Amino acid sequence: MAKYAPNLSELKKELDEKPSLLKGNYSDKEWWDIPVEFRDGNWCFPAKPEVIEELGFPNPRKWAATDDDWQLPQGWQKTISDGLKSRLKKYRSLKLFLDTCVRCGACADKCHFFLGTGDPKNMPVVRAELIRSVYRNDFPLVEKILKGFAGARMLTPDVIKEWHMYFNQCTECRRCSVFCPFGIDTAEITILARELLNLIGVNNNWILAPVANCNRTGNHLGIEPHTFVQNIESMVDDIEELTGITVNPTFNRKGAEILFITPSGDVFGDPGVYTMMGYLLLFHHIGLDYTISTYASEGGNFGFFTSNDMMKKLNAKMYHEARRLGVKWILGGECGHMWRVVHQYMDTMNGPADFLEVPVSPVTGTKFQNAAATKMVHIAEFTADLIHNRKLKLDPKRNDHLKTTFHDSCNIARGMGMFEEPRYILRNVCNSFHEMPENTIREQTFCCGSGSGLNAEEYMDIRMRGGFPRANAVRTVREKHKVDSLVTICAIDRASLTPLMKYWNPGVGVYGLHELVGNALIMDGEKKRTEDLRENPMAGFEDGEDDED
């Protein structure tokens, strides 16, 4: 981490002492006069030429954000300006959001990147102005006449650098849109800005490499089918060792009732794998007839951070595979942006899913009417229904070694509206749960700082700053209630909150919700359990001690 992020005391000192806009210091410089400066830790490596070629994207080349000349392709201004025009025709949202802002400033201090960097261009309103200023110069006639008056400017390479920097310091978390009196959603602007940047080869390897992988192997991490199976089988072994239970996941099995899709981070990454073990235990516990696909082996969708077409292309595999396997419906694992795509885009892009049935829980008989068209149910909805109908044997004491708090993932919160189910589950599987301060949870939740494909190692400086508001809220409950476990329902959170906690709040672990479910499940015929899924000792279940179990 050291190379790409300042050490904690330096950053703290900077945040505490350096004058900043957040503290009310006005520098007298207009935002468009503040130069963009790339340095270690504040830019993501661009996509490698071979990745670009594999995807068939424009302008493959070797370059770095610190270069003076970004080798933009011939006629790039026209590409951008035509691209903007065509997107303004396709998206009312974009046009409306560029037109209606009154610059009231309500969004200004709502962005985690602004709170962590103090950089004026990280105020959502200015982020949008980066596009607006160019749009004004090109489009509405009268504003063209009143150029200096309306804040319009030319599209220059410096503007592109600025776009690259600040549309990669937005995680599309939509927090600003909660506060905007017109509902202007910077995520919408960032999504389309990144789409435009991709047209001229200004991109991010940490997004495009997973996109290429996902297209080829079915998942972001590029795990080939045999390795994918091996990984899960090794979890099966671990589960057997811990619980004495042999779970039997199946792969690519035709005729299963349910297709289960989760982000590949759960199959490959620590601590995601423990969440996966939780799913496997849960499905075994209720005897679910399900299968996992190695082809549609990715719940997440980095296409969403690339372009509309790429999002649709990667997402198409879910329905395609569900149809091939002849399942009745799809169950989706814990992930943030995956669920924004599934909830708000999938049926529109790749539906109708009329070959599937309206999801019904085979255990409780509950019909998931809220997923009647998409035919895809969130695992938290599914599990909450199981618990509510008393279909799970749970011992929340098995999580007594953890004092938890819950991090709402941005997309689940503001792009789906699921707040209660995970909390209901958490309260049922553990005894110690404390909410973070109210301005930092639910619809006001703060992003982990690394969402929307910014989880790159070389981006650590910005990530640690962007995650600062979240970390600060965790610190509050750590000090107040000795919280040591941050529970999430998002794979990117699991991967990114881990280093964030290490940096800001050492000693706080990051957990998936279903990992805690897995800990608490009393499996039929299990051996005496003394360790949780991470093989950490559980409190009150030590070997040799006689407890109530």
Added chain:
Amino acid sequence: MKKVLMPLVMVAVLAIIPYVAVEFGKQQYLFGVVIPYAAAVLFITGFIYRIVDWLRRPVPFRIPTTAGQEKSLDWIRRNPIESPHRAWEAAARVLSEVLFFRSLFRNTRAEQHKDTTLAYASDKWLWLGGLAFHWSLLVIVLRHARFFFVMVPGFSDFLDHADSFFDVTLPALYLSDALALAAVTFLVVRRFADAKVRLISLPTDYFPLFLIGGIVTVGILMRYVVRINIMPVKDQMLSLVNLSFAPPGEIGSLFYVHLFLVSVLLVYFPLSKLMHMGGIFLSPTRNLCNNSREKRHVNPWNYDIKFRTYSEYEDDFREKMKKAKLPVEKQ
């Protein structure tokens, strides 16, 4: 400073033009008939054009910002306004934004305290100031209906009475005038006082504030200080409403300043951010239901794209899949 002074000077110049033209150039007809008609036509056509221009652009995806619990399991309490499931709930959400500035009511102020601690304080001043500004302007506009009808309409009469509740001056002080002026002042002052807002403000943000402030000030002057004879004003307005091109009677020059600034506002309106008045109804993060998993939302420009199918995938990995004992379609 330039971005404040430029619009201030613009408004001042715009105010002087009709005064000079009427006082010294006898341009009553131009400023009392021609320009108001032109402004009204530009306003109406411009406003409709902008709305239609927005409406004809599609809404490809259902993207409400969900700020409350979605409708899911029966026993989980949902939030019908912040996560609307039915059309009327979404309508209620939009109306609560339009009438009460619901989202702005949530506003907080982030503060950095010592020891690198962030705190969030409730900050309702913008909400209050904005609400006072918009509502008092609405009352003022409706009150002006008395100039446009021979018989003063009931609502206008009622507003007039309610608004002059504080009968402290002669003629009675309108509460809305005082509020509008106070709110405009607040909105201007906060644009300097808050460093963040100062940085984001453009001349186009100050201009309409100064313009509206100017209109209200001149209106107040006409009522309380430099009294304007009201009857010829009403005659003139009735004549305009009846689409008559008759020349105006004897009215003080200040009236022309007021009327001209209003005309400028009308022309400026559809060309500017003031269109947020129409835009707020169309915002797809607010006016759509959060039910896209239950009901299919159709994207009019959705097109087929080529994706990597299962059989292409199997062709690439067949041997590895067989080795891993994965079922395959072709041997």
